[in-house]
Amino acid sequence: MRNSGFTIIELMIASAIMAIVMVFTMEIFIVNNRTYIKIDSVVDTQQGLRAIASLLERDLRHAGMMVPEAAAICGIDNTDAPDLLYISDYTAINPVDAIGSFDGARVQGGVTNVNNGPGTTLALDSLTIEPDTPDPSYDTDSNGVNDSDFRVNGGVIIVDLTNPGRGSVCGIVTNVNLGTDSITIDIKTASMPASASGTLIAVPALEYRIDSNTLFRNNLRLADGVEDLQVVYFLDSNGNSDLDAGELWGITGKDYLAADRDARELRAVRFNVVARTRSEDERFTDGFFQATENRDAGTTSDGYRRRVHTAIVRTRNVGDRVEGT
Ligand SMILES: [Ca+2]
Ligand SMILES: [Ca+2]
Ligand SMILES: [Ca+2]
Ligand SMILES: [Ca+2]
Structure with missing residues (x-):
């Protein structure tokens, strides 16, 4: 069988x-x-980007709130690195009477110019911005009692109150001295144009900085995988409320230098945040560094996927804002 x-x-x-x-x-x-x-990983990148952008938009919308318009914003334009951005810190200010603005903290001792670099110590008339009812917002010595509107690792913008057209300088606060009401600053922008006289004031600010693909806000790590921040400023220099030729700064051929720009002319800010996926994909051959504004695209693929968030924010606290009486 x-x-x-x-x-x-x-x-x-x-x-x-x-x-x-x-x-x-x-x-x-x-x-x-x-x-x-x-x-x-692309969705992850996208979500992170959206969160960063909404925070940045909110900060930008408040630029110049309750402070002199010239101190609304300050920036360092780079063409081969991420831009640096300083926005006046509205969280440090308690709007006691809702309308009007405070003059910032006055620099004492007849200082008329501020030079680039670390270690500039400025004595102020007060560590708080609100003159009548001082309301310190930060606790410098961590004793549980707020003592200053300036904080270590926070940004600062300095302008000349009597001649705001001189522009601004900005940097990071490295020390707050409660005994002498002084702050020490690492000035990141070019030096302030020389002047024989002036009334310098300091305003607390929020610093946006990218360091080794990590985005920091006042030295606080916001997000990893952020490659670039490119900022463009619309300064209505001829005051006609229209965007005319030559009034966009931070684009190719129009590099922005904070030191000689007048932030009172600011009407809008356009920013681009470039984020990339956490890890590279060697099969992906179209992963180039993304060109935005006055930065060039990469020429070799590194396998990262990228997303760009671009937004335009009108700076409603500068220009045609309602002034107090
Ligand atoms: Ca730039
Ligand atoms: Ca305050
Ligand atoms: Ca304290
Ligand atoms: Ca114009």
């Missing part, structure tokens, strides 16, 4: 078919999984 089981040939064919099916199934699984990881 003939054996009714499988012949060795039949078994070999069957296992060969099985193997082929297995290989295909595995392949589909791997591709699916790769696609999933890819989409997941």
Whole structure:
């Protein structure tokens, strides 16, 4: 009687078919999984970007709130690195009478110019911005009692109150001295244009800085994988409320230097935040550094996927704002 089981040939064919099916199934699984990881990491990047952008938009909308308009914003334009951005710190200010503005903290001792670099110590008339009802917002010595509107690792913008057209300088506060009401600053912009006289004031600010693909706000780590921040300023220099030729700064051929720009002319800010996926994908050959404003695109693919968020924010506290009486 003939054996009714499988012949060795039949078994070999069957296992060969099985193997082929297995290989295909595995392949589909791997591709699916790769696609999933890819989409997941792009979605992740996108969500992070949106969160950063909404915070930045909110900060920009408040630029110049309750402070002299010239101190609304200050920036350092780079063409081969991320831009640096300083926005007056509205969280430090308690709007006691809701309308009008405070003059900032006056620099004491007849100081008329501030030079670029670290270690500039300025004595102020007060560490708080609100003159009538001082309301310190930060606790410098961590004793549970707020003592200053300036904080270590926070930004600062300095302008000349009697000649605001001189522009501004900005930097990071490295020390707040409660005993002498003074602050020490690392000035990041070019020096203030020289002047024989002047009334310098300091205003607390929020610094946006990118360091090794990490975005910091007042030295606080906001997000990793952020490659670039490029900022463009619309200064209505001829005062006609229209954007005319030459009134956009921070674009190619119009590099922005804070030191000689008048922030009172500011009407809008456009920013671009470039974020990339956490890890590179060696199969992705279109991963180039993204060109925005006056920065060039990369020339070799590094396998990262990138997303750019661009937004234009009208600076409603500068220009045609309602002044107090
Ligand atoms: Ca730039
Ligand atoms: Ca305050
Ligand atoms: Ca304190
Ligand atoms: Ca104009």
